[in-house]
Amino acid sequence: MSTRGVLVVALGGVRAPVLEAVTLARALGTPAVLSLQPLTDDDVTALGAAGVARALVADLGEARHAAAVSGRAVAAAVEAIGASLVLLPTSFVAKEVAAHASFLLDAGLLIDVAALALDDETGEVVGDKRVFAGTWETRCAVTSPVAVATVRANAVVAAPAGEATTTAVEPLEVDATLPRGLALIGREERPSEGRPALAEAATVVLGGRGTEGDFSAVEELADALGAAIGTTRDCVDEGWQPHDAQVGQTGVTIAPRLYIGAGISGAPHHHGGMQASGTVVAVNLDQDAPLVQIADFAVIGDLQEILPAAAQAIREHLDR
Amino acid sequence: MRVVVLVKHVPELLSDRALGERGLTVRTSDDSTLNEVDENAVEAALQLAAASDGEVIAVSLGPAIAVDALRRALAMGAGRAVHVTDDAFAGSDVVATARALTAAVRVLDGEAPVDVVLTGLAALDGLGSVVPSLIAAELGWPQLTVVEEVTLEGEALVARRELDGATERWRASTPAVVSVIDTANDPRLPKMKDLLAARGAEVTVLTPADLGLSAAQVGAAGTRTRVVEAARRPEHPGPEIVTDDDGEGGALLARYLIDNDLVGGAR
Numbered sequence: 001m002s003t004r005g006v007l008v009v010a011l012g013g014v015r016a017p018v019l020e021a022v023t024l025a026r027a028l029g030t031p032a033v034l035s036l037q038p039l040t041d042d043d044v045t046a047l048g049a050a051g052v053a054r055a056l057v058a059d060l061g062e063a064r065h066a067a068a069v070s071g072r073a074v075a076a077a078v079e080a081i082g083a084s085l086v087l088l089p090t091s092f093v094a095k096e097v098a099a100h101a102s103f104l105l106d107a108g109l110l111i112d113v114a115a116l117a118l119d120d121e122t123g124e125v126v127g128d129k130r131v132f133a134g135t136w137e138t139r140c141a142v143t144s145p146v147a148v149a150t151v152r153a154n155a156v157v158a159a160p161a162g163e164a165t166t167t168a169v170e171p172l173e174v175d176a177t178l179p180r181g182l183a184l185i186g187r188e189e190r191p192s193e194g195r196p197a198l199a200e201a202a203t204v205v206l207g208g209r210g211t212e213g214d215f216s217a218v219e220e221l222a223d224a225l226g227a228a229i230g231t232t233r234d235c236v237d238e239g240w241q242p243h244d245a246q247v248g249q250t251g252v253t254i255a256p257r258l259y260i261g262a263g264i265s266g267a268p269h270h271h272g273g274m275q276a277s278g279t280v281v282a283v284n285l286d287q288d289a290p291l292v293q294i295a296d297f298a299v300i301g302d303l304q305e306i307l308p309a310a311a312q313a314i315r316e317h318l319d320r
Numbered sequence: 321m322r323v324v325v326l327v328k329h330v331p332e333l334l335s336d337r338a339l340g341e342r343g344l345t346v347r348t349s350d351d352s353t354l355n356e357v358d359e360n361a362v363e364a365a366l367q368l369a370a371a372s373d374g375e376v377i378a379v380s381l382g383p384a385i386a387v388d389a390l391r392r393a394l395a396m397g398a399g400r401a402v403h404v405t406d407d408a409f410a411g412s413d414v415v416a417t418a419r420a421l422t423a424a425v426r427v428l429d430g431e432a433p434v435d436v437v438l439t440g441l442a443a444l445d446g447l448g449s450v451v452p453s454l455i456a457a458e459l460g461w462p463q464l465t466v467v468e469e470v471t472l473e474g475e476a477l478v479a480r481r482e483l484d485g486a487t488e489r490w491r492a493s494t495p496a497v498v499s500v501i502d503t504a505n506d507p508r509l510p511k512m513k514d515l516l517a518a519r520g521a522e523v524t525v526l527t528p529a530d531l532g533l534s535a536a537q538v539g540a541a542g543t544r545t546r547v548v549e550a551a552r553r554p555e556h557p558g559p560e561i562v563t564d565d566d567g568e569g570g571a572l573l574a575r576y577l578i579d580n581d582l583v584g585g586a587r
């Protein structure tokens with residue numbers, strides 16, 4: 001039996017990537033969860049099924065949006081449970097929190113790993129990551145006693161524990177004081193339109209400049225597949241899609257099981273944010289587009305014709 | 321307002337990027353450049369300084385050729401450049417990088433108070449996006465990070481960011497750490513005469529000793545991670561391509577997804 005305590009941090013409720021991280025954590029030690037907002041009954045049930053015996057709740061209110069404060073909560077939770085590994089499902093916010101936790105814990109930091117293991121000989125935590133637009137595979141070991149890692153969504157398939165357990169939920173006292181001089185003056189959540197979140201989705205359909213701003217075909221295929229929608233920076237610049245739909249080196253990094261890019265050329269800036277995807281499909285008028293060249297499967301033609309036809313065929317298949 | 325802007329020298333996106341001995345990034349002056357989003361950071365720094373009659377100091381940690389990134393920042397309008405460089409810095413991970421850059425900020429802050437540390441969203445080689453937060457943590461300064469817009473309102477900085485389905489507006493008094501994204505502004509293009517002038521400009525060099533850091537705190541010795549393995553992945557076998565000439569493209573796409581068990585799994 002391994003005794004390593006592994007803390008999984010749920011920054012925004014118990015969502016799919018949290019359960020994926022718990023699945024990873026079970027293979028490395030004993031998982032516990034820190035939530036920065038109150039847990040619902042459904043959350044607690046899901047954690048029990050995932051084999052999480054302890055959940056700490058630091059109810060920080062709005063202060064949780066400050067990375068310095070949530071980093072403090074992570075450090076306090078690590079202390080409370082005696083963890084030596086912290087996993088955070090990745091996002092820009094998660095990386096900020098990971099950095100603050102790493103500073104407070106003198107911990108080594110692994111960013112956006114797709115796999116984690118313990119070295120047989122040294123006992124060190126090792127993480128795997130693809131770099132340089134997917135052309136290189138790297139493995140890094142953490143040499144400090146405590147390790148903090150952000151984990152790619154879809155790195156593993158979330159699976160229930162062999163045996164479900166009852167999750168004990170405990171409050172965690174954390175100082176919620178913001179860094180001096182800092183204030184949150186407004187926060188507005190945008191409605192999600194019922195689609196899965198881009199960073200977490202197993203399937204993503206993306207439209208680029210080739211849509212000319214008409215995303216209805218992209219939406220139709222996405223809905224047939226239960227997929228999230230993504231886009232390129234050009235479409236954000238045009239105001240066709242919100243900024244957080246942008247996939248790429250300066251947008252969201254995604255690694256879904258299935259990536260479908262329609263009317264996207266596949267510029268290196270874009271490629272860098274999707275290179276770890278499982279299966280890549282391109283729909284483009286131009287056979288020489290870089291995205292076609294890196295794809296597993298490509299259809300050469302007009303996306304406005306091809307996507308709705310594919311959506312129709314998929315709906316028929318699923319109805320059968 | 322005294323603004324320190326952090327700029328990194330990275331391999332070109334389009335070059336054949338590689339890792340060499342000890343997992344270190346291979347860099348040559350032909351194939352490397354100022355990290356693109358750091359141009360947005362320089363632009364934001366210049367705008368903040370202009371709005372407050374201040375100055376911009378560009379700082380880079382990296383080998384000898386990283387001076388190219390500093391010269392670019394100088395050509396854009398930075399008033400001074402500081403190169404944190406020494407063989408001892410080789411092999412720094414994000415933690416060691418942030419420690420050295422923080423020490424450099426402290427040295428500059430000792431000369432005259434620094435109001436803002438400005439950075440890019442991410443170094444596009446490692447895609448870490450953690451150095452700004454690590455520096456904010458070490459300095460104990462508030463951070464406005466991954467921001468799309470930052471302006472000066474009186475003595476305070478106000479910034480907007482759009483993340484994870486929410487739009488946030490934050491205010492921070494100075495000193496503060498700010499990281500900007502690529503859509504925050506349009507970086508100015510330096511004129512030929514400024515590029516030429518930057519080539520001959522003086523660049524201050526800081527070594528570990530100048531930063532008050534010991535050999536154990538910098539470079540590979542100061543890291544908390546170690547590259548165990550780095551290998552080039554096999555070439556992509558090339559796509560299976562179909563054309564939509566006869567209007568069957570959509571059906572073929574659906575068939576490919578169904579045959580490969582990629583349909584319905586996401587539901």
Ligand SMILES: Cc1cc2nc3c(=O)[nH]c(=O)nc-3n(C[C@H](O)[C@H](O)[C@H](O)COP(=O)(O)OP(=O)(O)OC[C@H]3O[C@@H](n4cnc5c(N)ncnc54)[C@H](O)[C@@H]3O)c2cc1C
Nearest residue numbers: 208209210232233248249250251263264265269270285303
């Ligand atoms: C600092 C910096 C950071 C950047 N970061 C990002 C980033 O994070 N993410 C990102 O995406 N970009 C980023 N970019 C922009 C990037 O360089 C490209 O400009 C952008 O990705 C191109 O978008 P696109 O593929 O939608 O458009 P285009 O390159 O114009 O491609 C459009 C494609 O659509 C095809 N097409 C046209 N009509 C149709 C049709 N009817 N049916 C099918 N195909 C059609 C065309 O053949 C073409 O291949 C960044 C740029 C900079 C300078």
Ligand SMILES: Nc1ncnc2c1ncn2[C@@H]1O[C@H](COP(=O)(O)O)[C@@H](O)[C@H]1O
Nearest residue numbers: 326327381439440442443448449450451
């Ligand atoms: N070696 C470096 N020298 C100067 N600035 C750096 C260095 N590394 C990172 N930065 C700054 O920190 C930002 C984020 O980097 P990273 O966290 O490594 O992705 C970059 O855009 C730079 O502004």
